Amino acid sequence: MPILKSELPNIKMVAWQHNEFDVYIKNYYKRFVNDYLLGVKQADLVVCLTSADLIKYKNINNNSTYIYNPVTIQNTNISNLNSKNIIFVGRLILEQKGLDYLINIGKALDNGWRILVAGDGNDEKKFRHLIAKNKLQEKIILKGALKGKELSDLYSSGSIFISTSRWEGFGLVITEAMASGLPIISFKNNGPNEILKSGEYGILIKSNDVNNFTESLKELMEEKEKREYYQQKGLERIQDFKIEIILNKWSKSLRRIKD
Template sequence: MKKILFILNKYEIGGLEKVNMTIASSLGKEFSTTVYFQKSSENFSAVDKTIRFIIGKNNKVHFFKNPVLFMKAILTRKIQDKKNLIFNKVKSEIDFTNYDVVILNSEDILYASYIQQINPEVKIIWWVHNEYDIIMNRRLGDATNEVRNNLKFVDTVVTLTEFDKREFEDLHKNVVTIKNPLTINQGKVLSSLDSRVISFTSRLVFEQKGLDLLVQIAKKIEPGWKISVAGDGPDRQMFLQLIEKEKISDKFIFEGMLDKEALRLHYLNSSLFISTSRWEGFGLVITEAMSCGLPIISFDNKGPREILANGEFGILIEKYNIYDFVEKINYLISSKEYRRELANKSLERVKEYSLTKVTEEWKGIL
């Protein structure tokens, strides 16, 4: 039986973690799958019996055992030096000779050469969860040469959109696009589209998720309608302060971090879904909302553009065009018929993201 290892940073209820766990569980019905979290997490519980879990020890304990590498990482602040330090801990916790396939997520591409040295026979897959520009120029900007070197040891690069596939093909000969699967149960019950609620699901960070843009939009939507926010994050308090400053607290409902059935109810209790992100590698929350029969409005960036097929299955708004965004929301608010039309398009499109379909695509590259 083929043995597959997924490497993640730590357990969180985020899109990257959810899709890894979902794919690992689905593949676990046919293969031996292990998920390794490099950091421990207080809220982790191994509920999926199809997956073997390995939880890494506290990084700080290991760092102080390697003072030279630790000081170099601190002084240079380069991501490669940080990854060199962390990989010393990783290899003490994982026996890479036990695995046939290792799946690295985003910045962990910088482990590829080390893993290949330990096990020359292993197949390495790099699963890229962000837009090309974000991952290469922001997240790995000071390690461009190291990324190119590590790509020599990667068998397949997996992107989430065709747009990013074309850009990564300049760096690697074997790039495939595999969509993220639905990570919530679709169910037979759909939104009635009757509530005066707009759903918004996101990690609460200003820069990427456009929380400042969301506040500007909220100020202009029709009276009586509210935005229900599911999610949490480091900018939560700043977000609340901005809402209070703008005197629109009555426009928001805060649900906190939701998962599984609670998240599905969040979508079912609303009549449309909006995304204000400045960039998205994919947009898992969009497909979640679509599966519950919601019409979608999103700023135009790579992930939503691919999901909505350039506007065929939802409304794409030019980046930062608040006026147009509000106009489209208010038109949907005024027309249940149009909400129903877009909801039907959502349900048609979301069939492309079934777990069965996506799992078969993954099996094809293992």
């Protein structure tokens, strides 16, 4: 960004952030923190994904805003919540996505419940090894990377959606699951906390507390009325992520820096 800004001074620069501020600082750009912060400071507009991150970016560049990612999945087949399928969708990255947590959760499943996992990634081989090592082949089922109708059908086949990520800039799959009528249970980090509004629209569990996560999951498994409650809350919340609303926010923000 600093180089581009110096070479193209008359071009408006938008710094669109796709992950948490702290993840950029402590992980992705930890060797280039000053360059990253200078780029943020020089941008004509900074767009992040959550209100929590907005506070941090405002301290660097006052011309900052937050705009959600839109839900684009087309799914008119809302789950009836009758199956014993728990859905997990995401890249198979062991640490970030908390796949080790998923193993511990899988061990606690009974009465025919199972976790259907959609996604691929660099740690797929390690994850398969953990599943086999813990004899969970009947409880954690890998479906591979799905998209389109296959992904929509997977969401609709579930009764619960879980997110075990240690960090998540937003969590688009959570909104996709909500649009399909799935109640959500997630560890509390930036993205899920924003989407679920601190627990109003889904169940949030303190980070790393696998025991509490498992107990809360069991309650959802046992109580269909509770699943139905969070299904309705999710369908309410998902209206905020319609593509027309998101495009309108982008349009207003870009017009502001143009003028």
